[in-house]
Amino acid sequence: MGLKEYLGDIWEAVATTAKGMRITARYGVDPRETITLQYPEERWEPSERFRGFLYNDIKKCTSCSMCVKVCPVDCIALEAVRGADKKLVLVSYEINIGRCMYCGLCVEVCPPKSLTHTSGYEKATVSRGELILHFVTEEAVEIKARVAKQVAEAAAKAEAAKEAKTTDVSPEAPTGAKGDAPSVPEKKGVPPVAQPAAPAFAAGNPAAGDDGEKKPAQEPKGEPAKPEESPEEGGGKTI
Amino acid sequence: MKAHAEALPTQEMLINMGPQHPSTHGVLRVILRTDGEVVVNARPDMGYLHRALEKIGERVTYAQFMPFTDRLDYLASMNCNAAWAWTVEKLAGIEVPERAEYIRVIVCELNRISSHLIAFGSFTADMGAFTPFLYAIRERERVNDLFEDICGNRLTYNYVRIGGVSADLPDRFLEKTKEFLDYFEPKIPEYNNLISYNKIFVHRLANVAAISGGEAVAYGLTGPNLRGSGVSFDLRRNEPYSVYPKLDFDVCVGTGERGTVGDCFDRYMVRINEMRESVKILRQAIAQTPDGPVMAKVPRVFKPPAGEVYFRAENPRGETGIYLISDGTVNPYRLKIRAPSFVTMNIFEKVTKGLMIADIVAVIGSFDIILPEIDR
């Protein structure tokens, strides 16, 4: 290595170091360069489209369970019973935000737009059970009991009407109450009578979500066609 | 040399550069056999982050798989989303509206900038200069702010949909992007002054792990790793897709400016220059974005025709390819993802023979691998 190269090396080292040090000095001295946001005194306001925690307005929800079907990780569980007016009544609606991946597919697909993202992102909890959000506040058994009563009343009224008609016109075949089951889940395996799903998780046991029972979110017949199909996914148990 | 070795017997050391290591860019395990400081054999051991994504793909629908592609390469999430969308659209022959394609290109190039920023930042941090990493993160936060405006998330975006994008651009998005570009462009010469041409940095990287062009092609390297070895091959130019034919940009190639062609420094400079080119592309795309719909008509229950297709996109880390076999149902029959980082690791063992332990870190950093992509 010649002398010129040797000295050139030394000079280059010094010069590039000095150039770099000038830049860091500017940052070190200029207070405007500090960009720290001192949380929690200063909070970052999320944007309008921010995908925070989910929120379902159960007054608008029609229990169509599109959200359940489209969720890639099966974190939504929905249970509904058919009411006296043939419409579905929401019994329980749970989202496991610990499992949710905040992809937004459920919000996109919700027909009545009851499911939305909030701008919340702070929910540190001490047990995983607390990460399951329940949106129906009334007890499931009470709802079912109420709906069953309404259905029974409606059935009784229909019977009475039928009676009245048969006294007028005898040979008519009874067309009334086809004995609609108050709860469609009879078709499926487990009748979700008692037991809201919560206790399984309140103990903080993550494995309580029985994946085995839960069918994959998409069925071969995944048409949106049957909104009245009540959810069969493990009978209201969330994963 | 042999006589010397006989006179002084040495023993090889087996060191585990374990899954928990500050410099392995994720959970990569490298099993090193060294003779003192010189590496005799460095074998990568991958699989710590395997999540069976390809198997999940067989269980979910095409639309439901989109958020999983986010997690394939989380630093280039938009690019992976778009690659999946383009693949399925190629299979099903869906025509995407032009505005959606422009938006896709804009977000892909923004994501390329933020991915290269992380590559640059973490590479210099591995080399010992911790400051540029913070500057890179600061720039990246501004990109994340843009992405938060557009889709609501700051890392795993799930913005692209099959047939377009999920929502139109929000208010003033294009202006804000232009502001960001104006802010970012002078930062690149600042990084060059601070660290890129610093004598110590150059000395660390020049002539280390030089890969010739022929070798790079033989081992399947793609993206900046390939271009760093002097091969001018960029999918956006050689096999253009989307609206790239309408955009004018240069393909950055390593020239061996501080050492041999294809050494670590070349790969590093290619990434820095690519950021500059992305800025150029973005300016053109912003100017050319037309009005119109952002989503094509895709049936809610989407069943593409049976068949198979392979599509490849130019991701920041290389060529991300998706090979998709469909049997006409709502779920894919089989999908295979060609992850660029996985293929890049093939050359790792060969190229690290005879290097020092400190160079291993330089090589991993210059390849810019990311583990979720390798392990899927």
Next chain:
Amino acid sequence: MMESLAISLVHAVPALSGVPLWTLTLLLMVVVAAVVLTFALLYAGLATYVERKVAGDIQARIGPNRVGPVGLLQFLADGIKLLLKEDIIPAQADRFLFALAPYLVFIGSFAAFVVIPFGVGLIASDLNIGVYYVMAISSLVVVGVMLAGWSSNNKWALLGGMRAAAQIVSYEVPVGMAILPAVLIAGSLSLQDIVRSQAGFLGIFGWNLFHNPFTFASFFLYYTAALAETNRTPFDIPEAESELVSGYHVEYSGIRFAFFFLAEYGDMFVVSALATACFLGGWHVPFLSVEALPASWGNLFSLGVFLGKTLGLVLLMMWVRWTLPRLRVDQLMRMAWKYLVPLTFFNLLGVSLWLLLFRGKGIPAMIASLFG
């Protein structure tokens, strides 16, 4: 010196005349040592705080700012935390050596505080072999580091320890040779003598830095070599965080780790203090003849000036750390033996020739004599 201090104490406080002189001397030694050690530890703690603040400023963020006003008590919080941590000694480690190593490193670093000339009369012990003593005692650090690396029973630690040993030992040579010009000019190894030899010329131009171009170069060479001695970036290969995950002190936790950490900052101070004393005029106050002042004022001013210069050099070390990347170990060794050693040797030759030719007069002296 302690003895004379003891004698003057007896004169001042007659009540102590009953106490034998040797007890008093011993007591004084202990007190002075305690004072110096307290200062050193306090400095080391605050230096960690300043380092983090400087790092934050350079990196566009705020450093610690929650514990105490502007985060000043952060080092206390860190210290208490380290004290309360579990003391983990690896299973197959050599327990005795593992426990001994931090002490050796600590001693090697803090024992050098004894000969640092803080002020006109403020020096714990003005050894007539001052410079030699500092060089010798800081070599104890090598032993400590090697023991730490070996006894950890960890290959990464071993690598780090070996690298550190090679590095420190190699850089001792240019450090020694770069300090020698100052010794030659002063004609003595005692640090107070070296500082006193830089008196005059408005208190600034008497500095050895301006004595002749060779000593000017010597200062920078010394500073660079000393940076390598203290294992600071760009020479922090032994503790390269991103490669060896802390190198030789990877297995240490709690207060044992604190010793290594404090020793590093102590070393920084010692090295900067040596540079100040030998090249930057030590405690000479600019535009003031500090030796002519009454003792207390003289000590105060000189202490302030000395600390200002030394801490300025320490700040420079921190600034360099956050700018530059790290050298690879073979490049480091190459730089020591192929660049620093020849340059410092050439410098030493130059200074010797200069002193011979110009009879020990520096450039400021020659300019002053021109003007009469």
